[in-house]
Amino acid sequence: MGESVRTLPYGSWPSPIDAALAAEHDGRPEDVGFVGDEVWWTAPRPTEGGRRTLLRRRPDGTEEPVLPAPWNVRSRVIEYGGRPWTALMTGTGPLLVFVNFADQRLYAHEPGGGEPRPLTPVSPVGGGLRWAEPHLRPERGEVWCVLEEFTGDGPGDVRRVPAAVPLDGSAAGDRDAVRELTGDRHRFVTGPRVSPDGRRAAWLAWDHPRMPWDGTELIVAEIGPEGTFRDARTVAGGPEESVAQVDWAPDGALLYSSDRTGWWNLYRDGQPLCAREEEFGGPLWKLGRRWFAPLDSGLIAVVHGRGATALGILDPESGEVVDAAGPWTEFAATLAAHGERVVAVGASPRTSHEVVELDARTGRARVIGAPHDDAVDPAYYPEPRIRTFTGPAGRDIHAHLYPPHHPGCAAPDGELPPYVIWAHGGPTTRSPLVLDLEIAYFTSRGIGVAEVNYGGSTGHGREYRNRLREQWGVVDVEDCAAVALALADEGTADRERLAVRGGSAGGWTAAASLATTDVYACGTVSYPILDLTGWGTGETHDFESRYLESLVGPYAEVPARYAERSPAEHADRVTAPFLLLQGLDDVICPPVQCERFLARMAGRGVPHAYLTFEGEGHGFRRAETMVRALEAELSLYSQVFGLDSRGIPALELTR
Incomplete structure (x- = not known):
């Protein structure tokens, strides 16, 4: 220098x-997807009250927000959320369905066509009605998604089911207009994936006390003429087998990622595609995470690795994976495919998370959104x-x-x-x-x-x-x-x-x-857990x-x-100075945990600070x-x- x-x-x-520079660059793009030939994704806006915006990249390369502030595209299902949007291209432009964080309602929006209109009602019970993983079903005039419905004021007074919401807005004030696709026999479910012929649906489910990385069930059901699921059956998974993602190949084969061997590997109709001691899946902290995406050609885009993740193309016939060339050494669990185009989110020790597009035919990858800029x-x-x-x-x-x-x-x-x-x-x-x-x-x-x-x-x-x-x-x-x-x-x-x-x-x-x-x-x-007994009860x-x-x-x-x-319980053992930071709206690790700990630290003479943050x-x-x-x-x-x-x-x- x-x-x-x-x-x-x-x-x-x-x-x-x-600190301001670090804060400005906090967060990363997520929830990538194709809308026609366009690529859309959600992005953090720390300086706009911490909302998540939705961006679109037009075919000519221009990038623009789909929704202005204060719209916040983010779901609270299972509190960590899930994929909060879906869209398709119509003859008059895109039709978007998204979750708004403030009220957790589903909204429909046609960019350039006025304000978003609500599709779902507000419930005064507990945490209300929440939605995640929407999938448009225009032939039925519906959007299919996960419904999380609180039945009381307690955190455990809740049920979750795959549900269909009418696109005409008739459910905006009428909970009864929401059609449930199955019974609520499982505590947790992911959004249903519909087979290419429209005759079957597949989703994941699990129950307490399991977490999804402990064990999930892969369920397949027939879709009846009336649009409900019937003859549901478990085809993979169990108490000690975690299926992290499910999807359908273009030819109707069932694809899923299971850790039955001790590693999350890919399977096609129950047969392993690429048996390796590395991960082709991960922990399902948010509904709708995607580690693989089938291509029209039959190839499969994959995020995989051991300790770090690469973006590659898997050939199911040979089991070979060819990784994308480029500076990225880590890819997030968000993928989408359109034709032979794959879009993902990659980063490296020298670059922040960027939206990356891979051409599966040429193997060339390039940044198309959220490009890293050396601040x-x-x-x-x-x-x-x-x-x-x-x-x-x-x-x-x-x-x-x-x-x-x-x-x-x-x-x-x-x-x-x-x-x-x-x-x-x-x-x-x-x-x-x-x-x-x-x-x-x-x-x-x-x-x-x-x-x-x-x-x-x-x-x-x-x-x-x-x-x-x-x-x-x-x-x-x-x-x-x-x-x-x-x-x-x-x-x-x-x-x-x-x-x-x-x-x-x-x-x-x-x-x-x-x-x-x-x-x-x-x-x-x-925002810690400090008291196991309280947190666990x-x-x-x-x-x-x-x-x-x-x-x-x-x-x-x-x-x-x-x-x-x-x-x-052992505040007397803490002798080193500490800083405690807590959000006051935290329902996962609530402030009472910090308050109880500090009450037991009182008078002990250990230097400390407790900072709380409203909102x-x-x-x-x-x-x-x-x-x-x-x-x-x-x-x-x-x-x-x-x-x-x-x-x-x-x-x-x-x-």
């Missing part, structure tokens, strides 16, 4: 990556390393290491950097190796980050995933600590300046780490209300375990929230580690 390198202590390097000189981006550490009993622990990095700064000889151990949420998910300006915010200042894909994470097969069964608060804590201590032992990190941070399930791991180890000098805990939403039976054990059998592992739910979406949270976190580390972070508002720590 033509400048001499300055010698400054770790944590005090001046960085052009401020700062890429010289300030971290240079990550993929590492495998050894944990207790010699087990492997997968992690991504982001050492401090600044093109114009170096630390004094002999100084070791502070490191923050990041525990991902879920816990059944993983941290992808992609450019994240929130990580760069720290590394460019001289603070290292290590993302730990602890036992229980996805991407490494069912056996690795099952390490967390009844071991939550043990294996995750041990694996994070093992990585932290290994970094210190090898001279990569300063043993006295280690921190832990996480949100949601990662917030649990961070808090449990502070309560049960002496590894960390401080921690940042966001009515303080969360229906989807995860029985999750602890696999993560901890059945409460009726091991109630003492719930208390023993809960940080809220924020589970995970922060508004730019101003993310800025406040990120600056508060840096201030915590600066105070505890003795760093110089001028220009950052000081976080007031109370005792």
